[in-house]
Amino acid sequence: MYDLVIRGGSVVTPDGVLSTDVGIFGEKIAALGNALEGREMIDAAGKLVFPGVIDPHVHFALPVGGSVSSDDFYSGSVAAACGGVTSVIDFTVGSSDSSIPDDIRNRLEDAKNAVVDYSFHGEVVGWRPGRVDEMNEAIGLGVKSFKFFTAYGASGRRTDTGPLLQAFQALADMDGVAVVHAEDDSMIETFSGLLSNEEWGRMESVAKVRPDVCEASAVNTVGWLAARTGVQCHIVHLSSALGLEEALYARERGADLTVETCPQYLLLTSDVYKSPEGHLYSAAPALRSSDDNAVLWNALASGEIDFAATDHCPFTRTQKEWKGAFDRLPGGLPGVELLLPLLYSEGVLRGRLPLCELARITSERAAKRYGLYPRKGSLLPGSDADIVLFDPEEVWHVQAGALRMNVDFSPYENLELIGKTWQTISRGEIIYSEGRFLGKKGRGVFLHR
Ligand SMILES: [Zn+2]
Structure with missing residues (x-):
């Protein structure tokens, strides 16, 4: 019984x-x-x-430029539960002068009202040699994946290529996972510098300053570092066909590289920026073309893209109020509650995804990548129910x-x-x-x- x-x-x-x-x-x-x-x-x-859905990329209660993402760990995890998500992986809130273990302890406080199970990626904001010891200690605290940015140098979040190689080598030695937001910062700065005043005032320009080549270039670099070090490396929110091409090249070179994409990169295009509500879609990477959507669906079905995540980072209409330029908006879209229904209805029922793949894409592979399997990600006896x-x-x-x-x-x-x-x-x-x-x-x- x-x-x-x-x-x-x-x-x-x-x-x-x-x-x-x-x-x-x-x-x-x-x-x-x-x-x-x-x-x-x-x-x-x-x-x-x-199997219970794992959303391995959410941002509850994320402080961004004087604002905080509108779901805290309670409301966000209730929404997750209502959509079939039983585990989430959020991020610590790093800074250039705090230590990753302290960030973890603080984030555990933030998360204590969560109603589904949770873990964190340790956010690495700016590199310094002491980070290796911090990552080691973090692994002892149960956090084995670390988020790096190749973009956002202006806010101090970028880790440059040399330090990134050093970080990857250290993580390879300690069996950690490097999680990377891959966009080429120099290109973003250059393209931003070319915009006219009028273009700053148009939402479409977000796609101009963050084009697909900017993602592809960063994936290329990260791919080389991953191949050289053998680190377990994961690219978050892949948005473009060109970025995918580079991820596949990296695998050919021997990189242990996994990739996720998000519903917004499968279902939306940059056309939405032109609508009167275009500013509500502020997020990075930028939305692409319907050709990119199609390539990403195929790659998800074939396993070239390993799993789906939402990058759930909600802001209300008030928080996203248009202030005259696209760079004055908090970036992020809501999604944790819709991951499974969107992938089922728009993926399986439209013939883009085999039904069985959905269990891999929404649960099994993320569990395996992030050290949760077989406790999570499986319906086999012995797994969490x-x-x-x-x-x-x-x-x-x-x-x-x-x-x-x-x-x-x-x-x-x-x-x-x-x-x-x-x-x-x-x-x-x-x-x-x-x-x-x-x-x-x-x-x-x-x-x-
Ligand atoms: Zn994110």
Whole structure:
């Protein structure tokens, strides 16, 4: 007798769709099999059963230029749960003069109200030799991935190529993961310098100063450093076909390089910048063309792009109020609640993604890359009972007001989607069911990796 049994669903695993019950004992998956009996039973006939979604790239309560992203760890993780996300990886808030271990301790305070499980990437803001010891200590605290920027030199966040090589070498030696925001800062500065006053006042110019070659050039450089050092390296929010080409070259050269992309780079193009609400789409990298969208979908389906993430970084309309120039906007888009429904409806149902790949793209591969597997990312006995029950037939329209993310617009407003998260189970507990969030504040645990 199990504590909870999910009966009669279609269980989506990376290797196939199985008609099987799922038996849960305590916080763990205990068995897959037929006619399992539980003290509590869920009739999942007609539902898809996915491993709990892992969003490995979110920014809750992120301070940016005097503002803070509009979801804190409570509201953001409630939204995550409502969308089927059972684990998130956020970032520490680094600075040039704080140490990474202190940043981790501070971020653990910020995160204590989270309702789903969470971890952090340690943000490296500016390099200095002492960072190696800090990274070592951070790994002891359970944080084994570190975020570097090749852009944002003006705010001190950039790590230059030489120090980046040094950092990669150190991380390779300590089995850490280098996570990189790859855009060529020098190009951004040069292209920005060429803009007229009138162009600064137009949202479209964001694509001009951050073109695809700017991403490709940085991926190329990072790829060489990864190949030379053997470090586990991950490129966040890949946006362009050209950037993908460089990531593939890096792999040919032997780099252990993984890549993620985000729904906004699969579904939106730079055309949105021309709309009256174009400023709401401020984010970096810039949105690209429909050709780029198509290349990224193909790469996601084939496994060339390893997994999806949202880069959830919400700001309200007020926070994004247009102040006359595109560089005066906080950058980031909301998304954590929509990852699974968007990829199912726009990906699987449109023939762009095989259904089974969805379990890899939204869960398994991120778990493997970031040291969470097989506790997370799997529906096998022994894994945490993190499970999404998904209704593949519900038809609905995206409306910011009906979502739980603490933001008053959606980049996908009014988009018709087929398929919706029906129930979310986190470590054996039903925390979301048919529109209602049922979990308790602070129930999420820190995932020591
Ligand atoms: Zn980000």
